[in-house]
Amino acid sequence: MRLIPVLAAAVVAGSLTTAQARPAAAPAVAVAPQYGTTHVYVAPSDLDRFVASFLATFGGQSTKQVVATVTPTPSSTTSQLLQTPVGTVSLFGFKTPIPTPFGAERNGYLVSDIDAAVKSARAAGADVIVETFPDPIGRDVVVQWPGGVNMQLYWHTTKPNYAAFQTVPENRIYVSRERADAFVRSFQRFAHAKVVSDDARAPGAEIGRPKDTYRRIRLEAAFGKFTVLSTDGHLPYPYGREMTGYEVTNLSDTLDKARAAGVTVLVEPYTADHRQAAVVQFPGGYIAEIHAAVK
Incomplete structure (x- = not known):
């Protein structure tokens, strides 16, 4: 559409x-x-x-x-x-x-x-x-x-002209273990993407299961950033519902602004893979991940 x-x-x-x-x-x-x-x-x-x-x-x-x-x-x-x-x-x-x-x-x-x-x-x-x-x-x-x-x-028809992002958001794509490789091969061939990382034992805290691990593949292309989360589908709410991850400079400050604007924090900040992240829900139901790099 x-x-x-x-x-x-x-x-x-x-x-x-x-x-x-x-x-x-x-x-x-x-x-x-x-x-x-x-x-x-x-x-x-x-x-x-x-x-x-x-x-x-x-x-x-x-x-x-x-x-x-x-x-x-x-x-x-x-x-x-x-x-x-x-x-x-x-x-x-x-x-x-x-x-x-x-x-x-x-x-x-x-x-x-x-x-x-x-x-x-x-x-x-x-x-x-x-x-x-x-x-x-x-x-x-x-x-x-x-x-x-x-x-x-x-x-x-007429090419638009938008300012570049300060930070590029990531498209968060959940797929089954059986189809992860097929998705990556197909998508990469189309988009000329490169694999930034392919971690077979990524920390399960990223999908709400801190005692487990899962496979996470990060991709980059001229279209932007993509994170493929290959799981068994046993995802506690709200994981799997967030389609986009937004990178900010300071997560705490951003969450303060969000709460003041009526946004609900569904997953409180946690740290994994050199980033601090949280999951929020905006009025109207839209769920998103927000993260900031941890040095």
Whole structure:
């Protein structure tokens, strides 16, 4: 689905070997990390509270709210873009029932050529679950990667111009143990991503199970950062519900701002893998991870 008037992004991928990371046949279609957005759906009655709390927590601004049809079938939603120094949200408040499979796509990524992107995604092993459709400012498509990971790709008729992030957010992707390697290979081939780390015994505190370990793969690409969490699916709430991790300079200060703005801290700060992290829920139900580097 397309955010009006502006949206962005491009998809990313992971890999197991450097040789697999940049196959010659795969075109580079990413634009830049600041054109990637997290898709957030809230009830129209919660829109104002969500916007106020999100911007109070991270700073930034919102585009003007408009009402539009952003799906290939009839629907109506409010649409606006929340742009902060640490991440961007495409916010939707549907006035009609949401057509399937919209609402299940986690992110949107701007691509330089949508036809080339679709061809490349298919060649990399993705399913096209919503074929390319027009919107008022470009074209869109929804793809599904191995492991059931839905993402939207966008192309703008007129290329947008957004300021770079101060810190690049991470797309947090939970997949099964059986499909982790398939997801990483497929996604990496498409996005020309590099594997930053692949830890088979990452601390279970990161998924709410401090006595256990799990596999964590970190990826980086021109689209941004990605963390693949490969688990047995035994996840205590709210783990697995947070789609994006926002990096801030000072976690304590950010959480103070969040609480003052009506945000609920679901997981109190903990330290693991050289970062301090917490999980929060904004008014309207959106759940996110927030973290800061620990030196």
